[in-house]
Amino acid sequence: MDGTGIVVGSDGSASSDDAVRWAAAEAVRAGVPLRVVLAYHWRWPGRPARAEELDRFAREHAETTVARSVTVARQAEPAVAVDGVAIMGVPADVLLTSAAKAAMLVVGFKGDHGFAAALLGSVAFEVATYATCPVAVVRGRAGVATGPVVAAVDGSAAAEGVLATGFEQAARRGCDLLALRVDPPEAPVAADLAASVARWRAKYPAVRAESRLVDGHPAQVLVDASRDAQLVVVGHRGHGGFAGLLLGSVGHALLHHAECPVLVLRGAPPH
Structure with a gap:
């Protein structure tokens, strides 16, 4: 390759x-x-x-x-x-x-x-x-072509790469994008999340995108989202809501219980 x-x-x-x-x-x-x-x-x-x-x-x-x-x-x-x-x-x-x-x-x-x-x-x-x-x-509903691409974002440097890849995948599939961040609803990060999504929406104007703050256990949030998604995009390792994704209980639960394919990103985020 x-x-x-x-x-x-x-x-x-x-x-x-x-x-x-x-x-x-x-x-x-x-x-x-x-x-x-x-x-x-x-x-x-x-x-x-x-x-x-x-x-x-x-x-x-x-x-x-x-x-x-x-x-x-x-x-x-x-x-x-x-x-x-x-x-x-x-x-x-x-x-x-x-x-x-x-x-x-x-x-x-x-x-x-x-x-x-x-x-x-x-x-x-x-x-x-x-x-x-x-x-x-x-894993899960591997052949399903309905539902959004879910991008699991947090405040880490990898979050931009997750959003970029999420938008790219959604554009290729002709589907919506859902950007999820785990934080209490009153957390002062909603504007930052919306701004990040808006930057990538400008590059992919055909993709309908939604940003959402969710209060709950990160693993359960992602597993629940996977039930209606066709793909979940995550960073290899982050902090905040999705801390240590593949190295701790969140990644363990997601990779065992997600109901759709999971795309794990590596390397530097796109610009």
Whole structure:
């Protein structure tokens, strides 16, 4: 990937198929290529006499599986430019390396084999923590094209990037944007939030946008919002209402219970 393409992790499971379809649609909307990556390995106690045969069997099975995933992408989005590769290695390491120069890395909620129980285990949290690009975790109502894009903002530097990406995603989807900030209704931040939204609305005039202060537990606020959304956009780490998003209970709850895909941003915010 050259910095513009999308990488999606696959293992042939139903949930990874959802991720592949979502990634294919995102690639078409963005006008970028898609690469399907499958990590595989075989384990055997000791050193078997037929190691080369086992290696060949594992590789052939992986290549067959990734070819099927490429077909899934093309069936979902015939216009997508897609290829696939099977790489021996640890799933998180393979994905991080494959997406080092990608525009986005996409993983499923859970699966079989290398990506088993991704969010309940370590793979999705690891890639969301260490990836150098945005990470989309596809879960819940992955194929829904109704509802707004929700941007979870706070007072951190990452909030502008969340808003920028939220507006961009809403513009591509032709949907509304809802900017959420967790603060008591009387908190003196409503004007700041509205001003930030207004700046990005000027760049994306076709997007209907609403800013809203919500009083409550940050995790529950985002999970509740995800029920009617088609995407939730969050920063990797913030302060205030969404403090330590992926490193604490808020991120844990969101990634386990969100009812739509979650896009986790990394890197410097756009200008």
